[in-house]
Amino acid sequence: ETGVTQTPRHLVMGMTNKKSLKCEQHLGHNAMYWYKQSAKKPLELMFVYSLEERVENNSVPSRFSPECPNSSHLFLHLHTLQPEDSALYLCASSQDTANTEAFFGQGTRLTVV
Amino acid sequence: DAKTTQPPSMDCAEGRAANLPCNHSTISGNEYVYWYRQIHSQGPQYIIHGLKNNETNEMASLIITEDRKSSTLILPHATLRDTAVYYCIVSPYNQGGKLIFGQGTELSVKP
Numbered sequence: 001e002t003g004v005t006q007t008p009r010h011l012v013m014g015m016t017n018k019k020s021l022k023c024e025q026h027l028g029h030n031a032m033y034w035y036k037q038s039a040k041k042p043l044e045l046m047f048v049y050s051l052e053e054r055v056e057n058n059s060v061p062s063r064f065s066p067e068c069p070n071s072s073h074l075f076l077h078l079h080t081l082q083p084e085d086s087a088l089y090l091c092a093s094s095q096d097t098a099n100t101e102a103f104f105g106q107g108t109r110l111t112v113v
Numbered sequence: 114d115a116k117t118t119q120p121p122s123m124d125c126a127e128g129r130a131a132n133l134p135c136n137h138s139t140i141s142g143n144e145y146v147y148w149y150r151q152i153h154s155q156g157p158q159y160i161i162h163g164l165k166n167n168e169t170n171e172m173a174s175l176i177i178t179e180d181r182k183s184s185t186l187i188l189p190h191a192t193l194r195d196t197a198v199y200y201c202i203v204s205p206y207n208q209g210g211k212l213i214f215g216q217g218t219e220l221s222v223k224p
Contacts, residue, residue: 031209031210033134045211092210094210097211098207098208102209103208
């Protein structure tokens with residue numbers, strides 16, 4: 001138990017569906033992150049939020065839309081995804097962007113059919 | 114791209130020390146060496162980090178060469194639960210959770 005909780009753990013969605021991934025942390029951290037881990041590829045940083053403001057967007061397609069309503073919650077809204085978007089989506093948090101240790105959630109295994 | 118080079122896989126006997134090497138020959142003066150591990154189907158877990166001195170915590174020891182171009186993570190008494198992919202990452206101190214992962218080393222601890 002890392003203190004970072006992601007829901008759902010597994011998600012199957014069609015290419016025309018709209019769904020959202022949720023991440024919640026109760027560690028009092030001010031920075032939150034979304035990572036993507038595709039099969040046989042390294043983890044890729046997608047988005048960085050600091051104090052609820054997006055500070056980094058690593059060339060992620062617009063079909064992925066993050067939202068950070070407060071410092072404890074982070075969402076990833078998904079729409080019109082492609083099968084190649086199937087991956088493990090991981091949320092992480094750290095005290096702030098200058099802190100050394102990141103805490104990761106268990107991830108959401110997404111399958112796009 | 115990741116700035117580190119690690120062997121893709123290693124085996125270790127249960128109860129023995131696991132020594133995981135990492136090359137980071139282009140490391141900058143303000144960059145730290147971090148180690149994370151990822152057990153199958155879970156999120157990565159922080160292990161340890163260091164700048165130039167050797168570091169030890171309850172999980173592992175980190176040995177950094179004097180020129181800082183390579184390091185070794187040591188798990189002193191490996192258990193079956195240490196089977197995981199181990200990632201060596203170099204990053205400035207102020208990057209926090211903004212980590213650039215490589216392929217890592219898949220460590221298999223065998224009975």
